[in-house]
Amino acid sequence: MSMVNLTEEQGMVRKIAREFSENEIKPVASENDKNHKFPKDIVDKLSELGFMGMVVPEEYGGSGFDYLSYIIAIEEISRACASTGAIMSVNNSLVCDPIYTFGNEEQKRAYLADLTTGKKLGCFMLSEPEAGSDPASMNTRAVKKGKNYVLNGAKCWITNGAEADLAVVFASTDATKRNKGVSAFIVEMKSTGVTIGKLEDKLGIKATSTAQVYFEDCKIPATNMLGEEGDGFKIAMHTLDGGRIGIAAQAVGIAQAAIEDSVRYAKERKAFGRAISNFQGLQFMIADMATRIEASRLLTWQAAVMKDSGGKYSKNSAMAKLYASETAMWVTTKAIQIHGGFGYTTDYSVERYFRDAKITEIYEGTSEIQRNVIARETLKEIQ
Numbered sequence: 500m501s502m503v504n505l506t507e508e509q510g511m512v513r514k515i516a517r518e519f520s521e522n523e524i525k526p527v528a529s530e531n532d533k534n535h536k537f538p539k540d541i542v543d544k545l546s547e548l549g550f551m552g553m554v555v556p557e558e559y560g561g562s563g564f565d566y567l568s569y570i571i572a573i574e575e576i577s578r579a580c581a582s583t584g585a586i587m588s589v590n591n592s593l594v595c596d597p598i599y600t601f602g603n604e605e606q607k608r609a610y611l612a613d614l615t616t617g618k619k620l621g622c623f624m625l626s627e628p629e630a631g632s633d634p635a636s637m638n639t640r641a642v643k644k645g646k647n648y649v650l651n652g653a654k655c656w657i658t659n660g661a662e663a664d665l666a667v668v669f670a671s672t673d674a675t676k677r678n679k680g681v682s683a684f685i686v687e688m689k690s691t692g693v694t695i696g697k698l699e700d701k702l703g704i705k706a707t708s709t710a711q712v713y714f715e716d717c718k719i720p721a722t723n724m725l726g727e728e729g730d731g732f733k734i735a736m737h738t739l740d741g742g743r744i745g746i747a748a749q750a751v752g753i754a755q756a757a758i759e760d761s762v763r764y765a766k767e768r769k770a771f772g773r774a775i776s777n778f779q780g781l782q783f784m785i786a787d788m789a790t791r792i793e794a795s796r797l798l799t800w801q802a803a804v805m806k807d808s809g810g811k812y813s814k815n816s817a818m819a820k821l822y823a824s825e826t827a828m829w830v831t832t833k834a835i836q837i838h839g840g841f842g843y844t845t846d847y848s849v850e851r852y853f854r855d856a857k858i859t860e861i862y863e864g865t866s867e868i869q870r871n872v873i874a875r876e877t878l879k880e881i882q
């Protein structure tokens with residue numbers, strides 16, 4: 500565990516999240532993965548624990564924790580089940596955060612308490628079939644008609660899409676302005692004109708839904724716009740800056756689970772008359788796994804502390820996500836290697852960790868996008 504001193508509250512969050520993960524999530528994680536089952540009962544209990552709106556202030560129905568506490572909880576939950584970590588992180592980082600940060604008082608009062616207490620689940624709709632890394636070229640349009648905006652278009656890769664009640668949706672209100680013509684809306688999923696399309700059959704995080712969503716003449720009250728017309732791209736970027744720290748924490752949790760399983764297995768498994776943990780080749784793998792995980796956790800915590808202190812942290816959140824996700828992929832590959840043939844079967848959890856790790860290099864900005872962000876900021880900083 501890390502050397503950084505946690506506050507009493509952060510330590511308490513870690514303890515509660517760890518106990519809940521061990522007792523309630525770990526026992527069912529593998530089955531839910533195999534059955535592609537959305538863990539509704541677990542999500543309900545996470546709401547009861549106050550984990551679905553962790554940094555939303557109490558006056559809006561949230562738990563009022565700092566961002567580092569939230570990040571610690573995501574790591575612990577993802578250590579048991581990365582799918583549950585993804586569901587939780589979308590609701591917290593990608594839905595509650597933009598509504599709290601950019602919503603007006605009426606919007607906050609109307610939506611936050613439902614999202615934090617489990618009455619509603621949120622999803623975030625930015626990506627489109629032909630606009631993933633380049634969201635400014637989105638094709639979804641929102642046209643103002645009287646007191647409404649009318650949405651038309653297709654969104655994809657929507658985590659929680661099948662279960663969500665509420666969405667933060669990005670649409671172009673002026674296509675000639677590219678990123679400056681993007682606007683953000685709060686959309687009730689039960690609105691007329693919203694259709695859930697194909698649910699993706701994925702490599703990992705199989706206990707989450709990943710949906711295509713279509714808007715066909717979907718009327719949204721103009722009062723549901725977040726910020727002003729044209730603010731959407733900056734709202735999306737700001738939201739993803741925070742979200743990426745959550746994905747970094749998810750990756751750290753997956754990697755932590757993989758090293759723990761690997762060490763326990765290596766101490767039990769015998770070859771050539773000894774437990775394989777005695778072999779230096781294997782010890783060196785464990786040493787590198789432990790070091791990379793610790794470095795990832797520290798980058799992740801640093802980005803969270805920077806967000807808490809109100810400064811600019813785009814570069815730090817990109818670094819944390821880049822390094823932690825590539826670490827999770829690397830560590831889970833080694834974990835399978837340590838388990839040998841057994842690690843390649845579904846009798847052990849390391850193959851699930853390996854499959855789950857891969858998404859952390861892709862969603863909320865690919866590793867290539869994180870490198871773009873880091874390079875851009877670094878080139879600006881060093882003159």
Ligand code: CAA
Nearest residue numbers: 625632634635656657658678733736737813862863864868
């Ligand atoms: N915060 C605030 N503003 C920002 C910003 C940030 N982090 N980053 C950029 N901006 C602003 C810029 O300052 C610029 O403002 P001006 O026009 O006023 O100068 C404006 O936004 C446009 O910036 P860029 O020219 O840099 O924009 P770009 O089109 O070149 O894109 C990018 C930059 C970093 C590549 C960005 O498009 C990006 O992050 N792409 C990846 C998108 C992504 O992460 N998608 C994931 C979707 S969510 C998901 O995964 C689904 C799920 O359910 C989990």
